[in-house]
Amino acid sequence: MSAVAESTRTGTPPATPPDDSALARAGAWARRAPLLPALIFMIIITQLPFLVTLGISFMNWNAYYPDEIGFNGLDNYRRVLTDANTRSAIVVTVILTVSVVLISLILGLLIALLLDRQFRGRGVVRTMMITPFLIVPVAAALLWKHALLNPEYGLFNGVLRWVGNLFGQNWPQPDWISQAPLWAIIAALVWQWTPFMMLILLAGLQSRPLDVVEAAKIDGATSWQIFWNMTFPHLRQYIELSALLGSVYVVQNFDAVFVITAGGLGTANLPYVIYQLFYTAHEYGRASAAGVIVVIATIIIATFALRTVSTLFREETR
Protein backbone atom coordinates (compact mmCIF):
# COMPACT_ATOMS: atom_id res chain seq x y z
CA MET A 1 0.00 0.00 0.00
CA SER A 2 2.73 2.39 -0.94
CA ALA A 3 0.27 4.87 -2.43
CA VAL A 4 -1.56 5.09 0.83
CA ALA A 5 1.62 5.20 2.81
CA GLU A 6 2.98 7.93 0.59
CA SER A 7 0.02 10.19 1.00
CA THR A 8 -0.37 9.62 4.70
CA ARG A 9 3.32 9.64 5.54
CA THR A 10 2.98 13.14 6.82
CA GLY A 11 -0.70 12.76 7.49
CA THR A 12 -0.52 10.84 10.76
CA PRO A 13 -2.19 12.85 13.51
CA PRO A 14 0.16 15.79 13.88
CA ALA A 15 2.27 15.68 16.99
CA THR A 16 1.41 18.08 19.75
CA PRO A 17 2.12 21.60 18.60
CA PRO A 18 5.48 22.90 19.76
CA ASP A 19 3.91 25.73 21.78
CA ASP A 20 2.22 23.09 23.89
CA SER A 21 0.12 25.17 26.10
CA ALA A 22 -2.89 23.20 27.27
CA LEU A 23 -5.22 25.64 25.51
CA ALA A 24 -3.60 25.22 22.08
CA ARG A 25 -3.70 21.48 22.48
CA ALA A 26 -7.37 21.54 23.39
CA GLY A 27 -8.02 23.76 20.37
CA ALA A 28 -6.23 21.38 18.02
CA TRP A 29 -8.25 18.47 19.33
CA ALA A 30 -11.47 20.42 19.00
CA ARG A 31 -10.59 20.94 15.34
CA ARG A 32 -9.70 17.30 14.86
CA ALA A 33 -12.73 15.89 16.69
CA PRO A 34 -15.25 16.12 13.81
CA LEU A 35 -12.83 14.28 11.57
CA LEU A 36 -12.05 11.38 13.86
CA PRO A 37 -15.24 9.25 13.55
CA ALA A 38 -14.96 9.07 9.77
CA LEU A 39 -11.22 8.51 9.83
CA ILE A 40 -11.31 5.75 12.44
CA PHE A 41 -14.26 4.10 10.69
CA MET A 42 -12.37 4.01 7.38
CA ILE A 43 -9.18 2.67 8.94
CA ILE A 44 -11.02 -0.14 10.70
CA ILE A 45 -13.09 -1.20 7.71
CA THR A 46 -10.67 -0.76 4.82
CA GLN A 47 -7.14 -1.03 6.23
CA LEU A 48 -7.47 -3.76 8.86
CA PRO A 49 -9.02 -6.35 6.51
CA PHE A 50 -6.23 -5.75 4.04
CA LEU A 51 -3.59 -6.40 6.69
CA VAL A 52 -5.38 -9.65 7.53
CA THR A 53 -5.42 -10.58 3.84
CA LEU A 54 -1.69 -9.91 3.72
CA GLY A 55 -1.21 -12.21 6.71
CA ILE A 56 -3.38 -15.01 5.29
CA SER A 57 -1.55 -14.80 1.96
CA PHE A 58 1.48 -16.39 3.66
CA MET A 59 -0.56 -19.26 5.10
CA ASN A 60 -1.66 -22.63 3.86
CA TRP A 61 -5.36 -22.36 4.59
CA ASN A 62 -8.14 -24.27 2.91
CA ALA A 63 -11.40 -24.29 4.84
CA TYR A 64 -12.03 -27.90 3.73
CA TYR A 65 -8.79 -29.07 5.39
CA PRO A 66 -8.72 -27.31 8.75
CA ASP A 67 -5.96 -29.60 10.07
CA GLU A 68 -3.43 -28.37 7.53
CA ILE A 69 -3.59 -24.68 8.39
CA GLY A 70 -0.13 -23.24 8.83
CA PHE A 71 2.55 -20.86 7.61
CA ASN A 72 3.91 -21.64 4.16
CA GLY A 73 5.93 -18.57 3.20
CA LEU A 74 5.73 -17.51 -0.42
CA ASP A 75 4.21 -20.76 -1.60
CA ASN A 76 0.80 -19.21 -2.34
CA TYR A 77 2.40 -16.51 -4.48
CA ARG A 78 4.44 -19.11 -6.33
CA ARG A 79 1.33 -21.19 -6.99
CA VAL A 80 -0.80 -18.22 -7.99
CA LEU A 81 1.80 -16.93 -10.42
CA THR A 82 2.46 -20.34 -11.99
CA ASP A 83 -1.15 -21.52 -12.11
CA ALA A 84 -2.57 -21.39 -15.64
CA ASN A 85 -5.95 -20.06 -14.47
CA THR A 86 -4.60 -17.10 -12.53
CA ARG A 87 -2.07 -16.30 -15.23
CA SER A 88 -4.81 -16.22 -17.82
CA ALA A 89 -6.86 -14.10 -15.40
CA ILE A 90 -4.03 -11.57 -15.20
CA VAL A 91 -3.93 -11.34 -19.01
CA VAL A 92 -7.74 -11.08 -19.22
CA THR A 93 -7.79 -8.33 -16.59
CA VAL A 94 -5.23 -6.31 -18.53
CA ILE A 95 -6.99 -6.79 -21.90
CA LEU A 96 -10.40 -6.04 -20.40
CA THR A 97 -9.28 -2.91 -18.57
CA VAL A 98 -7.16 -1.48 -21.38
CA SER A 99 -9.73 -2.06 -24.12
CA VAL A 100 -12.74 -0.86 -22.13
CA VAL A 101 -10.95 2.26 -20.94
CA LEU A 102 -9.40 3.08 -24.33
CA ILE A 103 -12.53 2.51 -26.40
CA SER A 104 -14.86 4.33 -24.05
CA LEU A 105 -12.36 7.16 -23.67
CA ILE A 106 -12.12 7.70 -27.44
CA LEU A 107 -15.89 7.41 -27.91
CA GLY A 108 -16.45 9.63 -24.86
CA LEU A 109 -14.11 12.29 -26.25
CA LEU A 110 -15.76 12.29 -29.68
CA ILE A 111 -19.24 12.51 -28.15
CA ALA A 112 -18.17 15.21 -25.70
CA LEU A 113 -16.89 17.26 -28.66
CA LEU A 114 -20.22 16.73 -30.44
CA LEU A 115 -22.12 17.86 -27.36
CA ASP A 116 -19.91 20.89 -26.74
CA ARG A 117 -21.89 22.88 -29.30
CA GLN A 118 -25.20 24.64 -29.29
CA PHE A 119 -27.86 22.70 -31.14
CA ARG A 120 -31.51 21.87 -30.88
CA GLY A 121 -32.20 19.15 -28.34
CA ARG A 122 -28.73 19.14 -26.81
CA GLY A 123 -30.11 18.53 -23.33
CA VAL A 124 -32.16 15.59 -24.61
CA VAL A 125 -29.15 14.01 -26.31
CA ARG A 126 -27.09 14.47 -23.14
CA THR A 127 -29.79 12.78 -21.08
CA MET A 128 -30.02 9.91 -23.57
CA MET A 129 -26.23 9.50 -23.38
CA ILE A 130 -26.26 9.27 -19.58
CA THR A 131 -28.99 6.61 -19.45
CA PRO A 132 -26.72 3.53 -19.93
CA PHE A 133 -24.74 4.56 -16.87
CA LEU A 134 -27.94 4.59 -14.80
CA ILE A 135 -28.88 0.97 -15.46
CA VAL A 136 -27.92 -1.29 -12.55
CA PRO A 137 -24.74 -3.08 -13.75
CA VAL A 138 -26.26 -6.52 -13.24
CA ALA A 139 -29.32 -5.48 -15.26
CA ALA A 140 -27.09 -4.05 -18.00
CA ALA A 141 -25.16 -7.32 -18.20
CA LEU A 142 -28.42 -9.31 -18.37
CA LEU A 143 -29.68 -6.95 -21.08
CA TRP A 144 -26.58 -7.50 -23.22
CA LYS A 145 -26.48 -11.23 -22.63
CA HIS A 146 -30.14 -12.03 -23.27
CA ALA A 147 -31.87 -9.17 -25.05
CA LEU A 148 -29.07 -8.08 -27.40
CA LEU A 149 -26.55 -10.88 -27.96
CA ASN A 150 -28.68 -14.01 -27.70
CA PRO A 151 -28.20 -15.94 -30.97
CA GLU A 152 -31.87 -16.85 -31.37
CA TYR A 153 -33.87 -13.83 -30.28
CA GLY A 154 -31.31 -11.13 -29.46
CA LEU A 155 -31.79 -7.69 -31.03
CA PHE A 156 -28.48 -7.84 -32.95
CA ASN A 157 -29.38 -11.01 -34.83
CA GLY A 158 -32.97 -9.82 -35.12
CA VAL A 159 -31.82 -6.70 -36.95
CA LEU A 160 -29.39 -8.75 -39.06
CA ARG A 161 -32.21 -11.04 -40.18
CA TRP A 162 -34.60 -8.16 -40.74
CA VAL A 163 -32.13 -6.16 -42.86
CA GLY A 164 -31.06 -9.35 -44.65
CA ASN A 165 -34.68 -10.09 -45.50
CA LEU A 166 -35.03 -6.60 -46.97
CA PHE A 167 -32.29 -7.52 -49.44
CA GLY A 168 -33.75 -10.97 -49.91
CA GLN A 169 -30.68 -12.54 -48.29
CA ASN A 170 -30.26 -14.95 -45.43
CA TRP A 171 -27.36 -13.54 -43.44
CA PRO A 172 -25.59 -15.75 -40.87
CA GLN A 173 -26.78 -15.49 -37.27
CA PRO A 174 -23.59 -15.50 -35.18
CA ASP A 175 -23.58 -16.71 -31.58
CA TRP A 176 -21.81 -13.60 -30.31
CA ILE A 177 -21.07 -14.68 -26.77
CA SER A 178 -19.54 -18.07 -27.57
CA GLN A 179 -17.65 -16.76 -30.60
CA ALA A 180 -16.22 -13.64 -28.94
CA PRO A 181 -16.92 -13.93 -25.20
CA LEU A 182 -14.43 -11.32 -24.09
CA TRP A 183 -15.68 -8.83 -26.67
CA ALA A 184 -19.24 -9.36 -25.48
CA ILE A 185 -18.14 -8.28 -22.00
CA ILE A 186 -16.09 -5.41 -23.41
CA ALA A 187 -19.08 -4.18 -25.47
CA ALA A 188 -21.39 -4.19 -22.45
CA LEU A 189 -18.83 -2.34 -20.32
CA VAL A 190 -18.00 0.20 -23.04
CA TRP A 191 -21.71 0.95 -23.34
CA GLN A 192 -21.85 1.70 -19.61
CA TRP A 193 -18.53 3.54 -19.26
CA THR A 194 -18.62 5.81 -22.33
CA PRO A 195 -21.15 8.12 -20.61
CA PHE A 196 -18.81 8.36 -17.60
CA MET A 197 -15.88 9.44 -19.78
CA MET A 198 -18.12 11.75 -21.80
CA LEU A 199 -19.41 13.53 -18.68
CA ILE A 200 -15.94 14.26 -17.29
CA LEU A 201 -14.54 15.31 -20.68
CA LEU A 202 -17.57 17.52 -21.39
CA ALA A 203 -17.07 19.23 -18.04
CA GLY A 204 -13.43 19.72 -19.03
CA LEU A 205 -14.37 21.18 -22.40
CA GLN A 206 -16.78 23.60 -20.80
CA SER A 207 -14.23 24.83 -18.29
CA ARG A 208 -12.04 25.99 -21.19
CA PRO A 209 -11.54 29.75 -21.37
CA LEU A 210 -13.92 30.65 -24.21
CA ASP A 211 -12.64 34.17 -24.82
CA VAL A 212 -9.24 32.82 -25.87
CA VAL A 213 -10.91 30.43 -28.30
CA GLU A 214 -13.02 33.27 -29.71
CA ALA A 215 -9.90 35.36 -30.13
CA ALA A 216 -8.15 32.54 -31.94
CA LYS A 217 -11.18 32.17 -34.24
CA ILE A 218 -11.13 35.85 -35.05
CA ASP A 219 -7.42 35.55 -35.78
CA GLY A 220 -8.36 32.95 -38.38
CA ALA A 221 -7.26 29.75 -36.65
CA THR A 222 -8.83 26.61 -38.14
CA SER A 223 -10.95 24.31 -36.01
CA TRP A 224 -8.21 21.70 -36.08
CA GLN A 225 -5.57 24.21 -34.96
CA ILE A 226 -7.80 25.31 -32.13
CA PHE A 227 -8.44 21.71 -31.08
CA TRP A 228 -4.83 20.60 -31.25
CA ASN A 229 -3.13 23.65 -29.78
CA MET A 230 -5.71 24.88 -27.28
CA THR A 231 -8.45 22.37 -26.49
CA PHE A 232 -6.33 19.25 -26.31
CA PRO A 233 -3.65 20.57 -23.93
CA HIS A 234 -6.40 21.92 -21.67
CA LEU A 235 -8.23 18.62 -21.86
CA ARG A 236 -5.20 16.47 -21.18
CA GLN A 237 -5.56 16.31 -17.43
CA TYR A 238 -9.28 15.56 -17.75
CA ILE A 239 -8.43 12.72 -20.16
CA GLU A 240 -5.90 11.41 -17.65
CA LEU A 241 -8.36 11.69 -14.80
CA SER A 242 -11.18 9.88 -16.60
CA ALA A 243 -8.83 7.17 -17.90
CA LEU A 244 -7.36 6.55 -14.46
CA LEU A 245 -10.62 6.60 -12.54
CA GLY A 246 -12.16 4.39 -15.24
CA SER A 247 -9.24 1.95 -14.87
CA VAL A 248 -9.63 1.84 -11.10
CA TYR A 249 -13.30 0.88 -11.51
CA VAL A 250 -12.93 -1.49 -14.49
CA VAL A 251 -10.00 -3.42 -12.98
CA GLN A 252 -12.37 -4.34 -10.16
CA ASN A 253 -15.24 -5.35 -12.42
CA PHE A 254 -17.07 -8.42 -11.25
CA ASP A 255 -20.71 -7.99 -12.29
CA ALA A 256 -20.33 -8.21 -16.08
CA VAL A 257 -18.03 -11.26 -16.02
CA PHE A 258 -20.23 -12.98 -13.45
CA VAL A 259 -23.45 -12.45 -15.40
CA ILE A 260 -22.39 -12.71 -19.05
CA THR A 261 -20.03 -15.70 -19.00
CA ALA A 262 -19.75 -16.71 -15.34
CA GLY A 263 -16.01 -16.67 -15.89
CA GLY A 264 -16.25 -19.32 -18.60
CA LEU A 265 -14.77 -19.34 -22.12
CA GLY A 266 -11.51 -17.89 -20.84
CA THR A 267 -13.01 -14.63 -19.60
CA ALA A 268 -12.37 -14.94 -15.86
CA ASN A 269 -10.58 -11.82 -14.64
CA LEU A 270 -8.70 -11.50 -11.35
CA PRO A 271 -11.63 -10.38 -9.19
CA TYR A 272 -13.65 -13.32 -10.53
CA VAL A 273 -10.84 -15.83 -9.98
CA ILE A 274 -10.32 -14.57 -6.44
CA TYR A 275 -14.06 -14.85 -5.81
CA GLN A 276 -13.94 -18.45 -7.08
CA LEU A 277 -10.80 -19.39 -5.13
CA PHE A 278 -12.33 -18.10 -1.94
CA TYR A 279 -16.05 -18.69 -2.33
CA THR A 280 -16.16 -21.93 -4.29
CA ALA A 281 -12.80 -23.60 -3.64
CA HIS A 282 -12.29 -22.22 -0.11
CA GLU A 283 -8.59 -21.76 -0.87
CA TYR A 284 -8.20 -18.89 1.57
CA GLY A 285 -4.40 -18.69 1.34
CA ARG A 286 -4.21 -18.58 -2.42
CA ALA A 287 -7.20 -16.23 -2.73
CA SER A 288 -5.42 -13.81 -0.40
CA ALA A 289 -2.17 -14.01 -2.34
CA ALA A 290 -4.07 -13.22 -5.54
CA GLY A 291 -5.80 -10.36 -3.71
CA VAL A 292 -2.45 -8.89 -2.70
CA ILE A 293 -1.31 -9.10 -6.32
CA VAL A 294 -4.40 -7.17 -7.46
CA VAL A 295 -3.72 -4.54 -4.83
CA ILE A 296 -0.14 -4.13 -6.01
CA ALA A 297 -1.35 -3.77 -9.61
CA THR A 298 -3.98 -1.26 -8.54
CA ILE A 299 -1.47 0.78 -6.57
CA ILE A 300 0.50 1.32 -9.76
CA ILE A 301 -2.58 2.81 -11.42
CA ALA A 302 -3.75 4.52 -8.26
CA THR A 303 -0.46 6.34 -7.71
CA PHE A 304 -0.88 8.00 -11.10
CA ALA A 305 -4.56 8.63 -10.42
CA LEU A 306 -3.85 10.27 -7.08
CA ARG A 307 -1.15 12.42 -8.67
CA THR A 308 -3.54 13.59 -11.40
CA VAL A 309 -6.28 14.34 -8.92
CA SER A 310 -3.87 16.27 -6.73
CA THR A 311 -2.73 18.38 -9.72
CA LEU A 312 -6.34 19.28 -10.52
CA PHE A 313 -6.95 19.79 -6.83
CA ARG A 314 -4.07 22.22 -6.41
CA GLU A 315 -5.23 24.26 -9.39
CA GLU A 316 -8.72 24.43 -7.97
CA THR A 317 -7.69 25.50 -4.45
CA ARG A 318 -5.04 27.95 -5.61
Place this chain on the structure above:
Amino acid sequence: MSAIASATTPGTQQAQRIQHRKKPRSAIVLSGTAWVVGILFVLPVLWMVLTSFHSEPDAAKNPPALFAPLSVEGYKTFFDSGPWPPLLNSLTASVLSTVLVLLLAFPAAYALSIKPVKKWTDVLFFFLSTKMLPVVAGLLPLYLFAQAVNVLDNIWYLLILYTSMNLPIVVWMLRSFLAEVPVEMLEAAQLDGAGLIRTLRSIIAPVVLPGIAAAALISFIFSWNELLFARVLTGTAAQTAPVFLTGFVTSQGLFLAKVCAASLVVSLPVLIAGFAAQDKLVQGLSLGAVR
Protein backbone atom coordinates in the same frame (compact mmCIF):
# COMPACT_ATOMS: atom_id res chain seq x y z
CA MET B 1 -24.60 23.51 -15.33
CA SER B 2 -23.48 27.03 -14.91
CA ALA B 3 -20.93 26.53 -17.69
CA ILE B 4 -23.70 26.01 -20.22
CA ALA B 5 -25.55 29.04 -18.96
CA SER B 6 -22.49 31.21 -19.29
CA ALA B 7 -21.84 29.87 -22.78
CA THR B 8 -25.19 31.16 -23.99
CA THR B 9 -24.57 34.79 -23.23
CA PRO B 10 -25.84 36.99 -26.06
CA GLY B 11 -22.35 37.60 -27.43
CA THR B 12 -21.48 33.94 -27.89
CA GLN B 13 -24.88 33.21 -29.33
CA GLN B 14 -24.34 35.87 -31.91
CA ALA B 15 -20.92 34.49 -32.71
CA GLN B 16 -22.40 31.04 -33.08
CA ARG B 17 -25.15 32.34 -35.32
CA ILE B 18 -22.61 33.93 -37.59
CA GLN B 19 -20.71 30.67 -37.67
CA HIS B 20 -23.88 28.76 -38.50
CA ARG B 21 -24.57 31.03 -41.43
CA LYS B 22 -21.04 30.48 -42.67
CA LYS B 23 -21.15 26.66 -42.73
CA PRO B 24 -24.66 25.45 -42.14
CA ARG B 25 -24.16 22.04 -43.70
CA SER B 26 -21.38 20.87 -41.40
CA ALA B 27 -23.33 22.18 -38.41
CA ILE B 28 -26.37 20.15 -39.45
CA VAL B 29 -24.21 17.06 -39.98
CA LEU B 30 -22.61 17.42 -36.54
CA SER B 31 -25.94 17.95 -34.77
CA GLY B 32 -27.43 15.04 -36.69
CA THR B 33 -24.50 12.82 -35.69
CA ALA B 34 -24.96 13.81 -32.04
CA TRP B 35 -28.62 12.82 -32.23
CA VAL B 36 -27.86 9.49 -33.94
CA VAL B 37 -25.17 8.62 -31.36
CA GLY B 38 -27.47 9.54 -28.48
CA ILE B 39 -30.26 7.38 -29.90
CA LEU B 40 -27.85 4.45 -30.44
CA PHE B 41 -26.76 4.62 -26.81
CA VAL B 42 -30.28 4.77 -25.42
CA LEU B 43 -31.66 2.20 -27.89
CA PRO B 44 -30.80 -0.91 -25.80
CA VAL B 45 -32.73 0.63 -22.90
CA LEU B 46 -35.71 1.43 -25.11
CA TRP B 47 -35.57 -2.12 -26.44
CA MET B 48 -35.57 -3.39 -22.87
CA VAL B 49 -38.67 -1.28 -22.10
CA LEU B 50 -40.51 -2.50 -25.20
CA THR B 51 -39.58 -6.14 -24.61
CA SER B 52 -40.68 -5.95 -20.99
CA PHE B 53 -44.20 -5.09 -22.21
CA HIS B 54 -44.38 -7.99 -24.68
CA SER B 55 -45.63 -11.50 -24.02
CA GLU B 56 -42.87 -14.13 -23.73
CA PRO B 57 -43.48 -15.66 -27.19
CA ASP B 58 -43.48 -12.20 -28.82
CA ALA B 59 -40.32 -11.20 -26.93
CA ALA B 60 -38.50 -14.23 -28.38
CA LYS B 61 -39.42 -13.56 -32.03
CA ASN B 62 -36.75 -13.17 -34.69
CA PRO B 63 -36.97 -10.88 -36.64
CA PRO B 64 -38.19 -8.79 -33.70
CA ALA B 65 -41.92 -8.30 -33.26
CA LEU B 66 -41.91 -4.52 -32.89
CA PHE B 67 -45.65 -4.02 -33.04
CA ALA B 68 -46.80 -7.05 -31.08
CA PRO B 69 -49.65 -6.38 -28.64
CA LEU B 70 -48.51 -5.02 -25.29
CA SER B 71 -48.80 -7.13 -22.17
CA VAL B 72 -47.89 -6.81 -18.50
CA GLU B 73 -47.32 -10.54 -18.15
CA GLY B 74 -43.59 -10.06 -17.54
CA TYR B 75 -44.20 -7.63 -14.70
CA LYS B 76 -46.81 -9.94 -13.22
CA THR B 77 -44.38 -12.87 -13.22
CA PHE B 78 -41.72 -10.70 -11.65
CA PHE B 79 -43.92 -9.38 -8.85
CA ASP B 80 -45.28 -12.88 -8.21
CA SER B 81 -41.78 -14.26 -7.69
CA GLY B 82 -41.30 -12.57 -4.32
CA PRO B 83 -39.17 -9.53 -5.21
CA TRP B 84 -40.30 -7.42 -2.25
CA PRO B 85 -37.95 -8.76 0.46
CA PRO B 86 -34.83 -8.22 -1.71
CA LEU B 87 -36.10 -4.83 -2.91
CA LEU B 88 -36.74 -3.79 0.69
CA ASN B 89 -33.32 -5.07 1.73
CA SER B 90 -31.71 -3.00 -1.01
CA LEU B 91 -33.73 0.01 0.03
CA THR B 92 -32.75 -0.42 3.69
CA ALA B 93 -29.07 -0.89 2.90
CA SER B 94 -28.94 2.01 0.44
CA VAL B 95 -30.96 4.55 2.41
CA LEU B 96 -29.55 3.82 5.86
CA SER B 97 -25.96 3.60 4.64
CA THR B 98 -26.46 6.94 2.90
CA VAL B 99 -27.73 8.48 6.15
CA LEU B 100 -24.75 7.03 8.01
CA VAL B 101 -22.37 8.28 5.30
CA LEU B 102 -23.74 11.82 5.62
CA LEU B 103 -23.55 11.75 9.43
CA LEU B 104 -19.88 10.73 9.28
CA ALA B 105 -18.89 12.75 6.21
CA PHE B 106 -20.33 16.15 7.06
CA PRO B 107 -18.28 16.75 10.23
CA ALA B 108 -15.23 15.32 8.48
CA ALA B 109 -15.69 17.60 5.47
CA TYR B 110 -16.14 20.53 7.87
CA ALA B 111 -12.82 19.69 9.55
CA LEU B 112 -11.21 19.50 6.11
CA SER B 113 -12.47 22.81 4.75
CA ILE B 114 -13.98 25.44 6.99
CA LYS B 115 -11.79 24.87 10.02
CA PRO B 116 -9.08 22.73 8.48
CA VAL B 117 -6.91 20.52 10.64
CA LYS B 118 -3.19 20.44 10.01
CA LYS B 119 -2.17 18.26 7.05
CA TRP B 120 -5.77 18.27 5.81
CA THR B 121 -4.79 17.46 2.22
CA ASP B 122 -3.04 14.30 3.38
CA VAL B 123 -6.17 13.21 5.22
CA LEU B 124 -8.24 13.95 2.13
CA PHE B 125 -5.95 11.84 -0.03
CA PHE B 126 -6.02 9.03 2.49
CA PHE B 127 -9.81 8.88 2.05
CA LEU B 128 -9.38 8.81 -1.72
CA SER B 129 -6.73 6.08 -1.63
CA THR B 130 -9.12 3.73 0.23
CA LYS B 131 -11.46 4.02 -2.76
CA MET B 132 -8.68 2.71 -5.00
CA LEU B 133 -8.14 -0.39 -2.90
CA PRO B 134 -9.87 -3.27 -4.70
CA VAL B 135 -12.89 -4.51 -2.80
CA VAL B 136 -11.97 -8.10 -3.54
CA ALA B 137 -8.73 -7.82 -1.52
CA GLY B 138 -10.56 -7.27 1.75
CA LEU B 139 -13.45 -9.59 1.08
CA LEU B 140 -12.13 -12.73 2.79
CA PRO B 141 -11.32 -11.12 6.17
CA LEU B 142 -14.70 -9.37 6.12
CA TYR B 143 -16.34 -12.72 5.44
CA LEU B 144 -14.39 -14.54 8.16
CA PHE B 145 -15.18 -11.77 10.64
CA ALA B 146 -18.89 -11.94 9.79
CA GLN B 147 -18.79 -15.70 10.23
CA ALA B 148 -17.05 -15.39 13.60
CA VAL B 149 -19.49 -12.87 15.08
CA ASN B 150 -22.49 -14.39 13.32
CA VAL B 151 -23.56 -11.51 11.09
CA LEU B 152 -23.49 -13.35 7.77
CA ASP B 153 -26.75 -12.78 5.88
CA ASN B 154 -27.39 -9.68 7.97
CA ILE B 155 -28.42 -6.47 6.19
CA TRP B 156 -26.85 -4.31 8.91
CA TYR B 157 -23.40 -5.70 8.22
CA LEU B 158 -23.80 -5.04 4.50
CA LEU B 159 -25.02 -1.55 5.29
CA ILE B 160 -21.86 -0.76 7.27
CA LEU B 161 -19.66 -1.99 4.43
CA TYR B 162 -21.59 0.19 1.96
CA THR B 163 -20.98 3.12 4.27
CA SER B 164 -17.23 2.58 4.00
CA MET B 165 -17.56 2.19 0.23
CA ASN B 166 -19.21 5.61 -0.20
CA LEU B 167 -17.71 7.64 2.62
CA PRO B 168 -14.60 8.76 0.67
CA ILE B 169 -16.64 9.97 -2.33
CA VAL B 170 -19.03 11.90 -0.14
CA VAL B 171 -16.27 13.44 1.99
CA TRP B 172 -14.63 14.70 -1.20
CA MET B 173 -17.88 16.03 -2.63
CA LEU B 174 -19.00 17.76 0.56
CA ARG B 175 -15.56 19.26 1.06
CA SER B 176 -15.64 20.82 -2.38
CA PHE B 177 -19.08 22.29 -1.62
CA LEU B 178 -18.08 23.56 1.82
CA ALA B 179 -15.04 25.20 0.26
CA GLU B 180 -17.49 27.46 -1.61
CA VAL B 181 -18.89 28.90 1.62
CA PRO B 182 -17.72 32.53 1.74
CA VAL B 183 -15.18 32.90 4.56
CA GLU B 184 -15.91 36.62 5.04
CA MET B 185 -19.51 35.82 5.85
CA LEU B 186 -18.44 33.25 8.42
CA GLU B 187 -16.15 35.78 10.05
CA ALA B 188 -18.85 38.42 10.06
CA ALA B 189 -21.26 35.98 11.69
CA GLN B 190 -18.67 35.19 14.32
CA LEU B 191 -18.18 38.89 15.07
CA ASP B 192 -21.92 39.27 15.42
CA GLY B 193 -21.82 36.50 17.99
CA ALA B 194 -23.81 33.95 15.99
CA GLY B 195 -23.55 30.46 17.49
CA LEU B 196 -22.51 27.34 15.62
CA ILE B 197 -26.10 26.25 14.98
CA ARG B 198 -27.11 29.63 13.57
CA THR B 199 -24.01 29.78 11.40
CA LEU B 200 -24.73 26.30 10.12
CA ARG B 201 -28.35 27.10 9.40
CA SER B 202 -28.16 30.53 7.88
CA ILE B 203 -24.78 30.59 6.10
CA ILE B 204 -23.55 27.07 5.47
CA ALA B 205 -26.81 25.22 4.76
CA PRO B 206 -27.97 27.31 1.75
CA VAL B 207 -24.66 26.76 -0.03
CA VAL B 208 -24.24 23.13 0.89
CA LEU B 209 -27.76 21.65 0.76
CA PRO B 210 -27.77 21.04 -3.02
CA GLY B 211 -24.39 19.37 -2.59
CA ILE B 212 -25.65 17.16 0.21
CA ALA B 213 -28.60 16.12 -1.93
CA ALA B 214 -26.37 15.21 -4.87
CA ALA B 215 -23.90 13.34 -2.66
CA ALA B 216 -26.75 11.43 -1.06
CA LEU B 217 -28.15 10.40 -4.45
CA ILE B 218 -24.76 9.21 -5.69
CA SER B 219 -24.13 7.26 -2.49
CA PHE B 220 -27.59 5.71 -2.87
CA ILE B 221 -26.85 4.68 -6.48
CA PHE B 222 -23.55 2.96 -5.67
CA SER B 223 -25.05 1.04 -2.74
CA TRP B 224 -28.07 -0.01 -4.75
CA ASN B 225 -25.85 -1.28 -7.61
CA GLU B 226 -23.40 -3.29 -5.50
CA LEU B 227 -23.18 -7.02 -6.25
CA LEU B 228 -19.96 -8.63 -4.97
CA PHE B 229 -20.34 -7.93 -1.22
CA ALA B 230 -24.03 -8.76 -1.34
CA ARG B 231 -23.42 -11.98 -3.24
CA VAL B 232 -20.76 -13.22 -0.79
CA LEU B 233 -22.13 -11.92 2.51
CA THR B 234 -25.87 -12.50 2.19
CA GLY B 235 -27.99 -15.60 1.77
CA THR B 236 -31.76 -15.65 1.75
CA ALA B 237 -32.74 -13.27 4.54
CA ALA B 238 -30.62 -10.26 3.57
CA GLN B 239 -30.53 -10.87 -0.19
CA THR B 240 -30.45 -7.62 -2.17
CA ALA B 241 -32.12 -6.76 -5.48
CA PRO B 242 -29.03 -7.24 -7.75
CA VAL B 243 -28.42 -10.70 -6.23
CA PHE B 244 -32.10 -11.54 -6.71
CA LEU B 245 -31.79 -10.39 -10.32
CA THR B 246 -28.84 -12.71 -11.03
CA GLY B 247 -30.93 -15.64 -9.85
CA PHE B 248 -33.95 -14.62 -11.89
CA VAL B 249 -32.90 -16.22 -15.19
CA THR B 250 -34.16 -19.76 -15.49
CA SER B 251 -32.76 -22.27 -17.92
CA GLN B 252 -36.22 -23.55 -18.80
CA GLY B 253 -38.77 -21.89 -21.04
CA LEU B 254 -38.88 -18.34 -22.27
CA PHE B 255 -37.83 -15.63 -19.86
CA LEU B 256 -36.79 -12.55 -21.84
CA ALA B 257 -39.84 -10.40 -21.10
CA LYS B 258 -39.78 -11.06 -17.38
CA VAL B 259 -36.01 -10.53 -17.18
CA CYS B 260 -36.42 -7.18 -18.95
CA ALA B 261 -39.28 -6.25 -16.63
CA ALA B 262 -37.24 -7.24 -13.56
CA SER B 263 -34.14 -5.37 -14.78
CA LEU B 264 -36.19 -2.24 -15.37
CA VAL B 265 -37.91 -2.33 -12.00
CA VAL B 266 -34.59 -2.84 -10.22
CA SER B 267 -32.96 -0.04 -12.25
CA LEU B 268 -35.83 2.41 -11.76
CA PRO B 269 -34.61 3.90 -8.43
CA VAL B 270 -31.14 4.45 -9.94
CA LEU B 271 -32.59 6.07 -13.06
CA ILE B 272 -34.68 8.42 -10.93
CA ALA B 273 -31.81 9.26 -8.57
CA GLY B 274 -29.40 9.65 -11.48
CA PHE B 275 -31.56 12.02 -13.49
CA ALA B 276 -32.27 13.99 -10.32
CA ALA B 277 -28.53 14.32 -9.64
CA GLN B 278 -27.63 14.78 -13.32
CA ASP B 279 -25.93 18.13 -12.92
CA LYS B 280 -23.81 17.02 -9.99
CA LEU B 281 -23.11 13.54 -11.33
CA VAL B 282 -19.75 14.52 -12.81
CA GLN B 283 -18.57 16.04 -9.59
CA GLY B 284 -19.44 12.91 -7.65
CA LEU B 285 -17.99 10.49 -10.18
CA SER B 286 -14.75 12.44 -10.41
CA LEU B 287 -14.58 12.57 -6.60
CA GLY B 288 -15.13 16.30 -6.62
CA ALA B 289 -12.12 16.96 -8.84
CA VAL B 290 -14.23 18.28 -11.72
CA ARG B 291 -17.07 20.67 -11.36
